[in-house]
Amino acid sequence: MYRTHLCNELRKAHIGQTVTLSGWVNSRRDHGGVIFIDLRDREGITQVVFRPEEHPQVAEQSHSLRGEDVIQVTGVVAARLAGTENPKLKTGDIEVVATELKVLNKAEVPPFPLDSKVANEDLRLAYRYLDLRRTEMAQNLRMRHRATKATRDYLDEQGFLEIETPILSNPTPEGARDFLVPSRLNPGTFYALPQAPQQYKQLLQVAGLEKYFQIARCFRDEDLRADRQPEFTQIDIEASFVTEQDIQNLTEGMLARIFREAKGIDIPTPFPRMTWFEAMDRYGSDKPDLRFDIPLVDLTDIFGQSEFKVFRSVLDNGGVIKAINAKGAAGAFSKEQLKKWEEWVKTEFGAKGLAYIRFKDGVWDSPIVKFLSEGEKAALAERMGFEEGDILFFGAEKWEPVVTVLGRVRLRVAELLELTKGNDELNFLWVVDFPLLAWSLEENKWVAVHHPFTRPKAEDIPLLEAGEYGKVRAVAYDVVLNGVELGGGSIRIHEGDLQSKMFTVLGIGPEEQQKKFGHLLKAFSFGAPPHGGIALGLDRLVMLMAGAESIREVIAFPKNNRGVDLMTNSPLEVDFKQLREVYIQSTAKKQP
Numbered sequence: 039m040y041r042t043h044l045c046n047e048l049r050k051a052h053i054g055q056t057v058t059l060s061g062w063v064n065s066r067r068d069h070g071g072v073i074f075i076d077l078r079d080r081e082g083i084t085q086v087v088f089r090p091e092e093h094p095q096v097a098e099q100s101h102s103l104r105g106e107d108v109i110q111v112t113g114v115v116a117a118r119l120a121g122t123e124n125p126k127l128k129t130g131d132i133e134v135v136a137t138e139l140k141v142l143n144k145a146e147v148p149p150f151p152l153d154s155k156v157a158n159e160d161l162r163l164a165y166r167y168l169d170l171r172r173t174e175m176a177q178n179l180r181m182r183h184r185a186t187k188a189t190r191d192y193l194d195e196q197g198f199l200e201i202e203t204p205i206l207s208n209p210t211p212e213g214a215r216d217f218l219v220p221s222r223l224n225p226g227t228f229y230a231l232p233q234a235p236q237q238y239k240q241l242l243q244v245a246g247l248e249k250y251f252q253i254a255r256c257f258r259d260e261d262l263r264a265d266r267q268p269e270f271t272q273i274d275i276e277a278s279f280v281t282e283q284d285i286q287n288l289t290e291g292m293l294a295r296i297f298r299e300a301k302g303i304d305i306p307t308p309f310p311r312m313t314w315f316e317a318m319d320r321y322g323s324d325k326p327d328l329r330f331d332i333p334l335v336d337l338t339d340i341f342g343q344s345e346f347k348v349f350r351s352v353l354d355n356g357g358v359i360k361a362i363n364a365k366g367a368a369g370a371f372s373k374e375q376l377k378k379w380e381e382w383v384k385t386e387f388g389a390k391g392l393a394y395i396r397f398k399d400g401v402w403d404s405p406i407v408k409f410l411s412e413g414e415k416a417a418l419a420e421r422m423g424f425e426e427g428d429i430l431f432f433g434a435e436k437w438e439p440v441v442t443v444l445g446r447v448r449l450r451v452a453e454l455l456e457l458t459k460g461n462d463e464l465n466f467l468w469v470v471d472f473p474l475l476a477w478s479l480e481e482n483k484w485v486a487v488h489h490p491f492t493r494p495k496a497e498d499i500p501l502l503e504a505g506e507y508g509k510v511r512a513v514a515y516d517v518v519l520n521g522v523e524l525g526g527g528s529i530r531i532h533e534g535d536l537q538s539k540m541f542t543v544l545g546i547g548p549e550e551q552q553k554k555f556g557h558l559l560k561a562f563s564f565g566a567p568p569h570g571g572i573a574l575g576l577d578r579l580v581m582l583m584a585g586a587e588s589i590r591e592v593i594a595f596p597k598n599n600r601g602v603d604l605m606t607n608s609p610l611e612v613d614f615k616q617l618r619e620v621y622i623q624s625t626a627k628k629q630p
Contacts, residue, residue: 040110046082046128052115057134059084060142062171063107064153066100073100077111077134080176085118085133086111092135099139106145106152106171112138159590164604166595178592182580184300186253189273189576192295196288198249198275203238205231205255208554215259217268220620231257234573236489237558239276240530243569244561248278253576262599264588265522265578269597272525273579276571282513282529285572286468289517289525293466301583309466309517317469318438322445324472327521328465330457332448334360334441337432340417346409348393352434360440363422364429364451368398371429379447389443393432397424406432449521458520467518471495474502474512475543483545488514490540492528493570499536507543517574524579527572534562 041060048057061079068074073088090097103109113134124130149165150156152172162169169175190200206229209216216230232238235254242250254274260266273292277285290307297303317326320333337359341349349359364371376394383389395404402415410418422430431447433440452458474494478485484507486492494502498510514528531537537559541551551559577589590596597603617624 044081045077045079045084048084048115048129048132048134050117050131053117053132055115056112056137057115058110058112059086059134060110061108062145063103063105063109065105066103068101071097073097073103074133075100075103075109075111077109078171082129083127084129085124085127086113086136087133088136088139093137096136096139099141100136103141104145104147106148106168107141108143108145110138110140110142111136160598160604163590163596163598166605170594175591178580178584178586179594181300181584182576182592185296185580185583186576188296188299189251189253189292192292193251193275196249196291198251198277199247200252201242201247201250202252203232203235203242203254207232207238217257217259220622222620225621233258234272235274236491237555239274239571240491240558240566240569241561243276243278243532244564244566246278246567248567250277250571251275254573262597262601264590265575265581267577267589267593267596268601270589271576273574273576274571275527275573276569278567278569280529280568280570282470282515282570285527285529285570286515286517289527289572289574290466293517293524296579297464297583303464305464305466309468311468311470313471314469314473315471318441318445322441322443322448323521324469325516325518325521325523326445326467326469327449327452327458328467329461329463329520330452332362332364332451332457334362334433334444334448335422336360337418337421340414340421344409344414345411346406348406348409349434357435358437358440359432359434360444361418361422361430361432362444362448362451363424364431364455365423365425366427367429367451367455368396368427370454371396379450383443383447387439387443387446389433389439390435392443392447393434395424395430395432397426397428400426463520465520469516469518470514471511472514472516473508474498474510474514475507477508484543486540486544488512488526488528490544490546491530491537493531502539502543513570515572517572519579519582522578522582523575524582525572525574527570529568529570532562532566532568534559537562 039058042058045059045061059077061077064076064078064083066073066075071090075086075088076083077086088097088100111134113136115132116135118131118133148168150158150161152168156162170179206219209230214233216233219229219231221227221229234256235252239250252274254272255269256272257269259268262268275288287308290309294305294307297305314324317324322334338353341359342353344350352359380392383392393404393406395402395407418424424430431444433444473487474492475484476487493513495511495513501509512528514526516526517524531540538551541555546554577593580592581589584592586592595603595605602608
């Protein structure tokens with residue numbers, strides 16, 4: 039037996055008992071020949087003391103111990119001397135006086151300290167098995183486990199069945215590149231790793247299983263960032279005979295259970311709801327962060343008769359004028375910084391500029407002030423609540439580019455002013471009534487905003503039939519937390535003719551429909567029930583719960599931002615024999 043107790047179990051009630059502990063040497067301290075070891079396992083730390091006057095041979099052994107050595111210690115539980123207790127540890131009232139010591143494995147000096155934050159992420163990822171020994175990382179994975187367990191327990195109680203779907207499948211139109219897998223048994227053909235189990239979960243509804251969920255592994259070959267990985271995990275849910283309200287109620291109940299059991303927090307339900315248009319028009323984002331109140335304010339009527347040519351030209355061409363008020367930010371912006379922000383919106387968004395007015399030292403400071411009438415200035419100040427120390431940022435263009443640019447400026451202002459720093463609020467929100475379709479300038483065609491299986495709102499189906507695609511709303515909904523999209527879903531199309539119509543609008547002709555989606559259309563012909571669902575990013579959810587800055591902090595073995603596993607040096611080149619077996623010839627040049 040390696041141990042009788044874990045390293046966080048011993049208390050005053052165990053004093054006098056002989057125990058055996060196993061773990062890693064967290065730290066070693068030499069107090070004039072008396073050696074103190076903090077012994078660590080997954081559960082916590084226990085102080086072990088080696089006293090030469092009582093057990094000289096064991097104490098002599100302890101002199102060779104170093105950090106991260108794996109040891110087994112047997113000893114007697116004793117009270118710590120008065121005044122030496124450690125209230126930060128659950129075991130801080132006791133120590134174990136060692137009578138036996140066995141070194142199970144010696145450790146080299148770690149490449150970075152395990153008791154503090156390490157800035158070099160690539161170094162941490164290269165030695166991830168050491169990084170995961172750090173308390174913070176272990177706590178993150180423990181929270182992930184509790185969140186996953188709470189999800190399974192809740193959905194089981196609601197009558198859902200956990201069903202696995204294939205990893206090797208056909209390409210799916212989810213908006214990102216597929217990872218392709220060549221088939222040796224069927225030369226020249228390829229599987230795709232699933233971006234989501236979308237079609238399979240719909241087919242499970244056609245199969246009459248009614249309530250499905252899966253902690254699903256998903257794969258997307260896309261550029262990476264803090265909240266993206268090439269492989270990720272989502273909580274995937276689908277049900278029959280449900281409305282969007284049913285799915286939203288289910289999701290709220292599930293999130294309440296997860297936060298209560300994984301974090302000990304009760305979150306209020308129901309969540310507030312906001313249409314996509316309202317979110318974009320007021321906050322410039324379809325996942326607005328409501329922890330700070332910097333709304334986009336419409337000024338179109340104020341400048342309706344303006345003599346300022348820039349504004350008047352925009353309005354004459356059907357544009358809008360909006361602004362945000364960065365309250366108290368005047369001192370944080372120099373003219374040089376304001377110029378950099380103007381260059382940023384030009385480069386990043388193709389905007390024509392970023393007009394501003396800074397109220398500093400009793401003066402309205404801006405290149406545009408001289409073009410505004412006294413009436414316009416008075417109306418502007420009143421509507422925007424413009425006061426000493428504020429800065430107004432303006433957008434003047436068509437509605438969509440204006441709200442998009444000001445939405446990003448809004449976030450940058452909040453970041454600069456640290457408006458969310460130390461804010462532990464949890465602002466959940468449903469964003470509903472998304473557009474069904476959007477015109478892609480790059481592809482020169484209509485594309486699905488979510489995916490091609492999303493149902494149009496019943497009252498908007500005539501608009502779809504009339505070809506007014508830009509006006510059609512979807513029965514789609516996203517759940518947002520503090521400006522981060524946790525997940526999204528929709529009520530699906532369950533009629534074959536409507537699904538075929540949707541494919542046609544997306545430029546998928548009858549022949550291609552049969553080739554790629556014939557199985558789904560055929561299934562619908564046998565009586566598909568109304569159905570819908572949602573998928574939530576488990577990695578992203580746990581990241582927010584843990585207060586981490588990247589989903590890499592809550593995944594055991596993630597890839598870095600270049601899609602590389604630095605620990606195993608994955609991906610690797612494949613030798614010619616393996617490529618030949620799957621009928622592939624590589625044309626890529628070997629990387630230096």
